[in-house]
Amino acid sequence: MTAWLARLDLTQRLGYAGLIPFVLTTLGVLFGVAGSSELFKLYSVVILAFMAGATWGALQSQTQRASSVDLTLAIGTSLWALMAYLLPADVAVPLLVMGYALLLWLDMDGSISENYSTEYTELRKRLTIIVVALHVLVFIAL
Incomplete structure (x- = not known):
């Protein structure tokens, strides 16, 4: 484990560290810990909003090619x-998955992916797939 961590750059370490609250709150939901689903939902909302802002920022750097539709979708x-935060967890979780899927789709768009290294693009894909899988587990458990 230590050797694997040593090979990661700071962006990768922070990305994977961001999964820890998702994993812990998912386990809480699966084991029936009170408040886990609300904490999962809250953390998911924060991360989705953060990622939307990052996507919007990446689009802003492509002012010549960024479409108003993509900018509107990102923000x-x-x-x-x-x-989604204002809704019950069993309704919010699928809506949040839709948000993550939309951002992944926008990330794969040529005007954004040009801003990212291949490694970062792969990291975002990998992290998004893991996050969506955890949302599916939480939704099933709810």
Whole structure:
């Protein structure tokens, strides 16, 4: 484990560290720990809004090629996340998955992916797939 961590750069370490609250709250939901689903939902909203902002920022650097639709979808995702927060967890979790899927789709768009290294693009894909899988587990448990 230590050798694996030593090979990761700071971005990768922080990305994987960001999974820890998802994993812990998922385990809490699976084992029936009170409040776990609300904490899972809250953390998911925060991360989705953060990722939406990062995507919006990446699009902003492509002012010549970034479409207004992509910009609206990116920033709209943070509002989507806020709306999901106000709903019960069993409704919010699928909505949050839709937000993560939308951001992944936007990330794979040529105008954004040009801003990212291949390693970072792969990291975002990998982390998003893990996060979506954890959302599916939570949804099933709810």
